[in-house]
Each structure stands twice: as C-alpha cells, then as structure tokens.
Amino acid sequence: MKALKVIIFSVVTIAVVFYLVVITAAPLRKVAELNRLATSDSVFMNKYTAIATYPKLLPLVKEKAHLQAQIEMAESDSIGLVINVKEKKASLMLKGVEIHSSLIKELNIDPVFKGIESPAYRKMFTNPIHNVGEYSSVIKEPIVYKKAPKDTIEAMKMLTLPVAPEPEPAYVNYDLQYGIKLILVQDKWETEADLIEEKKYTDDMKKLRIHNSIGLLKNLREPSYIPVISAVMDGKEVRAIYRALPQKANIVFIF
Numbered sequence: 001m002k003a004l005k006v007i008i009f010s011v012v013t014i015a016v017v018f019y020l021v022v023i024t025a026a027p028l029r030k031v032a033e034l035n036r037l038a039t040s041d042s043v044f045m046n047k048y049t050a051i052a053t054y055p056k057l058l059p060l061v062k063e064k065a066h067l068q069a070q071i072e073m074a075e076s077d078s079i080g081l082v083i084n085v086k087e088k089k090a091s092l093m094l095k096g097v098e099i100h101s102s103l104i105k106e107l108n109i110d111p112v113f114k115g116i117e118s119p120a121y122r123k124m125f126t127n128p129i130h131n132v133g134e135y136s137s138v139i140k141e142p143i144v145y146k147k148a149p150k151d152t153i154e155a156m157k158m159l160t161l162p163v164a165p166e167p168e169p170a171y172v173n174y175d176l177q178y179g180i181k182l183i184l185v186q187d188k189w190e191t192e193a194d195l196i197e198e199k200k201y202t203d204d205m206k207k208l209r210i211h212n213s214i215g216l217l218k219n220l221r222e223p224s225y226i227p228v229i230s231a232v233m234d235g236k237e238v239r240a241i242y243r244a245l246p247q248k249a250n251i252v253f254i255f
Helices: 002-039 042-047 049-053 055-074 111-115 118-125 152-157 192-218 235-244
Strands: 080-084 089-094 097-103 106-109 129-136 171-176 181-186 228-233 250-254
Touching (some): 002 042, 002 118, 002 192, 042 049, 049 055, 049 118, 055 080, 055 089, 055 118, 089 235, 097 235, 181 192, 181 235, 228 235
Parallel strands (some): 181 228
Antiparallel strands (some): 089 097, 106 228, 171 181
C-alpha cells in the first residue's frame, strides 16, 4: 500500500512538473518563432547587422520603427489606430493627424513582446500591422428602420424627438498578423445585453488561456501560442474606434 502511494505521488509530481515546463515553454517558443522572422531572412540580416550585433540599440530601433510605421500610415487615405503602450492611449489617426484619442484604463501586454529582439522588432513593427480576422459586438454602421407614414396625419404623429438607441455592448477581438491578438473591451457591464456579451468575453478569455496553456501538449513540434494585447476602455470609445476603422485596419503599436 505504501509503495502504491509512492508511485501515485511520483506520477502526479512528474505530471505537474511536465505541465509547468509546457506552459513555460509555449511562450518561449513563440518568442523564438517571432525572432526567426528576421534571423531566417539572410538578406534582411545582412542589411541590419548592426542592430543584431548590439542589443542595446533596441530602444532606438523601437523609436525608429514607430516613426516609420506612422509615416506609412499617414500615406494612406484611411483612418488608422495607434496604441501607445507607454501613455496608455489609443489614437485614431488620419494623414498624420490625431483626430480622436481614448484613454486606456487597463492595458495588459503579453510577456512575449519583451522577448522580441531588435532585428525581429524592426521587421515586424516598421510597417502598420493589419487585422486578418475579427469578432465585434458592435455594428459597423448602425441601421435604423422606420415605417413610412400612410398619410400626412400619420406623418405629423411621427414628428417626435428621436430616442437614442441603447448603447451596444463593446467587445472587439482582432486577429492580427504574426498570430497576435488585440482586444478592445468596455470597462462596465450594466445592461442585460452587456451581461450576455460579458459572458462571451469571459468564455473567450478562458478558452484563450487554455489554448495557450495546453497548445504545446497538442503539438510538441509546432505549439500554438497567441500573444494578446488587451485594452479596457469606456464602451463609447471602443465603439468609436471600431466604427472609424476600415475593414482592413492599419494598426501601429508604440511599446
């Protein structure tokens, strides 16, 4: 009996240790994958040998990448989004001009981004990043349906002040290039519709955590890990940003 307990304890201990190794290894492999975007490109590495040789240049690499990405964004006729991590601010930009800014009340950045080295950072963030998929609880262009009046009397009866519709829940989930995810979500859940959407948001985050935790168990050679940038804001700000951006949005991150 004592021997059986020892065996069970040993098996459980090994399983726990293996799980801890797995959840640690998954983000590290993602870091390595992102860094290989640059190191596997010999032409790119030959062009930027200095930033690869001197890691301390990373702050300058970041600053230059941010500026170049914003310059490219300014050349577009569409509105773009700049997420400034340092200032906790989301800005809508058009032709280099900030047309709207939103305070980010809570900002969560995946630790994976701290492991990106200078060459990969330059390769990834010198240009705006695009969304390749999305989910949104917000309607892009709200449509109001009205019944046409039958006659002038009915038309006069309809001459009342418009009632503003109840604000939609604000939860936007962008899938970006490089397997990155950007989430914009409201800070308060008050209405019945809010509570329904909050459950979806909570379930999505739970599924994402499970995915990132056991992704390596599913495929030891090619684990799937999704780095997330999550911004919590006023609901009206999330709605304004989503409706202002085109279907294929230009997004710049300032880390």
